[in-house]
Amino acid sequence: MLNPVAAIGRVVLSACRVVGELALFALEGLSHLLRPPFYARLFLRQLIEIAYFSLPVVSLTAIFTGMVLALQSYTGFARFNAEGAVANVVVLSITRELGPVIASLMVAGRIGASFAAEIGTMRVTDQIDALTTLSTNPMKYLVTPRLLAGVLALPFLVLVADILGVMGGWLIGTTKLGFNSASYLKATMDFLEVMDVVSGLAKAAVFGFVITLMGCWCGYNSRGGAQGVGAATTSAVVASSILILAFDYILTEMFFAR
Amino acid sequence: MTGVIPKIRLRGLAKAFGEKRVLDGVDLDIRAGHGMVILGGSGSGKSVTIKCILGLITPDAGTIEVDGRDILAMPRREREELNDRIGMLFQNGALFDSLPVWENVCFKLLAQKRITRAKARDKAAEVLAQVGLAASVGDLSPAELSGGMQKRVGLARAIAAQPDIIFFDEPTTGLDPIMGAVIDGLIVDVVKRLGATAVSITHDMASARRIGDDAAMLHKGRIVWTGPASVLGESGNAMVDQFARGDREGPIQMELRR
Numbered sequence: 222m223l224n225p226v227a228a229i230g231r232v233v234l235s236a237c238r239v240v241g242e243l244a245l246f247a248l249e250g251l252s253h254l255l256r257p258p259f260y261a262r263l264f265l266r267q268l269i270e271i272a273y274f275s276l277p278v279v280s281l282t283a284i285f286t287g288m289v290l291a292l293q294s295y296t297g298f299a300r301f302n303a304e305g306a307v308a309n310v311v312v313l314s315i316t317r318e319l320g321p322v323i324a325s326l327m328v329a330g331r332i333g334a335s336f337a338a339e340i341g342t343m344r345v346t347d348q349i350d351a352l353t354t355l356s357t358n359p360m361k362y363l364v365t366p367r368l369l370a371g372v373l374a375l376p377f378l379v380l381v382a383d384i385l386g387v388m389g390g391w392l393i394g395t396t397k398l399g400f401n402s403a404s405y406l407k408a409t410m411d412f413l414e415v416m417d418v419v420s421g422l423a424k425a426a427v428f429g430f431v432i433t434l435m436g437c438w439c440g441y442n443s444r445g446g447a448q449g450v451g452a453a454t455t456s457a458v459v460a461s462s463i464l465i466l467a468f469d470y471i472l473t474e475m476f477f478a479r
Numbered sequence: 480m481t482g483v484i485p486k487i488r489l490r491g492l493a494k495a496f497g498e499k500r501v502l503d504g505v506d507l508d509i510r511a512g513h514g515m516v517i518l519g520g521s522g523s524g525k526s527v528t529i530k531c532i533l534g535l536i537t538p539d540a541g542t543i544e545v546d547g548r549d550i551l552a553m554p555r556r557e558r559e560e561l562n563d564r565i566g567m568l569f570q571n572g573a574l575f576d577s578l579p580v581w582e583n584v585c586f587k588l589l590a591q592k593r594i595t596r597a598k599a600r601d602k603a604a605e606v607l608a609q610v611g612l613a614a615s616v617g618d619l620s621p622a623e624l625s626g627g628m629q630k631r632v633g634l635a636r637a638i639a640a641q642p643d644i645i646f647f648d649e650p651t652t653g654l655d656p657i658m659g660a661v662i663d664g665l666i667v668d669v670v671k672r673l674g675a676t677a678v679s680i681t682h683d684m685a686s687a688r689r690i691g692d693d694a695a696m697l698h699k700g701r702i703v704w705t706g707p708a709s710v711l712g713e714s715g716n717a718m719v720d721q722f723a724r725g726d727r728e729g730p731i732q733m734e735l736r737r
Contacts, residue, residue: 258592339577347573350535354567355587355636356559 253365267370283382287389308408311390324382325428329461333436337457340440341450375429376422420476435461486511492541503700514677516691525680566637570649572629574621581617587640627658647679663689
């Protein structure tokens with residue numbers, strides 16, 4: 222037990238085991254997309270839960286982020302007489318990074334926790350075993366509709382966040398920083414490229430998969446009653462938040478590294 | 480039972496969780512159309528035995544035959560078809576709290592598309608009536624039901640698809656003696672009406688005598704006695720009689736740490 226090499230080995234093996242289990246879990250969840258029966262009603266319910274009911278929190282966060290971004294960038298650029306770049310910085314930051322990341326972090330807190338708690342409670346109260354005895358595959362019933370809903374809902378939310386984030390910057394730019402409305406919008410549109418938005422939406426789809434996967438996986442594997450469900454909920458939010466930031470870097474490298 | 484193929488036959492069933500050997504070679508025959516009660520102390524492996532038969536846990540060794548066929552060697556589709564013929568009443572009901580009672584009751588029929596959602600409500604009302612509940616209960620959420628009503632709804636769900644094998648996990652646990660007797664009476668009635676084979680696990684001796692034709696005692700992962708449920712308490716087996724009478728002294732020593 223005192224051998225540090227053995228301790229490191231145990232940690233590495235344990236990490237490999239968890240990654241392997243998670244990968245198999247994800248593959249099984251995805252494989253049910255191709256095999257009937259399909260639970261359209263459950264998918265729609267999850268889509269509404271993620272896309273519609275997350276709109277207020279994502280919208281508010283995006284507006285305030287755009288507002289703060291305009292204020293901060295103006296303060297910084299004013300030192301170099303480059304205030305005109307505010308619109309450019311706001312739109313690029315929002316569409317490429319802040320829109321996808323902040324919206325996803327908000328959804329991770331709301332949906333990741335909710336999925337982990339709901340599925341975890343079902344696990345510890347035998348409801349998942351009951352599904353099996355009722356001729357229903359729990360992965361197909363619980364996990365697959367959520368994964369699909371997450372992948373489709375997050376790009377929609379990020380598109381909304383992009384629009385509202387830019388609007389937040391425009392609001393501050395025109396009411397507080399003295400920009401002309403038409404020239405601010407023109408600068409915004411001049412610098413915006415299709416790839417900026419598309420990369421953000423692609424990131425959102427990946428983040429949506431990560432959030433729903435971690436929520437489902439932590440819940441599905443929870444053990445030990447209320448404490449276990451609480452631990453699963455915490456793990457789902459923490460793990461998906463870290464993975465969102467890690468995948469953000471990887472995807473940014475893929476899209477924009479030269 | 481010689482010459483007659485039992486409905487369920489277990490041979491050498493073994494299961495360990497880490498160092499703990501829960502089942503250590505369980506041999507048991509369960510007659511078709513009869514009620515078998517499996518007795519045993521907490522942690523003796525009763526639930527694990529049932530979960531192995533249901534396919535919720537994979538045993539480490541041994542065979543499980545249903546109607547003479549080894550279900551552990553069955554192809555997945557055949558195993559699913561077998562599960563379609565099995566009902567299960569979980570100890571805590573394991574009702575799906577996201578669904579109303581009527582949808583819980585008809586869950587299996589809906590999953591197998593043997594009934595439309597439009598007709599499921601009427602079917603649920605019919606099955607609820609068989610367990611002594613009014614049709615209006617169908618519109619309630621499981622959280623709105625008392626413990627006894629949850630057991631009855633769980634029983635209704637277990638029998639709705641007219642299974643030919645039904646498992647009961649501690650059907651009277653947590654109920655007052657009168658409600659326990661009511662549930663036992665319902666179990667006996669529905670099992671007789673369906674002509675099903677019933678397998679129950681319980682600590683409740685009064686319940687065991689009411690719902691069981693046969694009984695088996697599981698101790699330290701092995702079946703130590705089988706016989707008629709009617710002789711429990713005066714079976715001639717010291718372990719069974721001690722357990723049935725709840726005597727502190729006897730061959731079964733509880734592992735208590737002081």
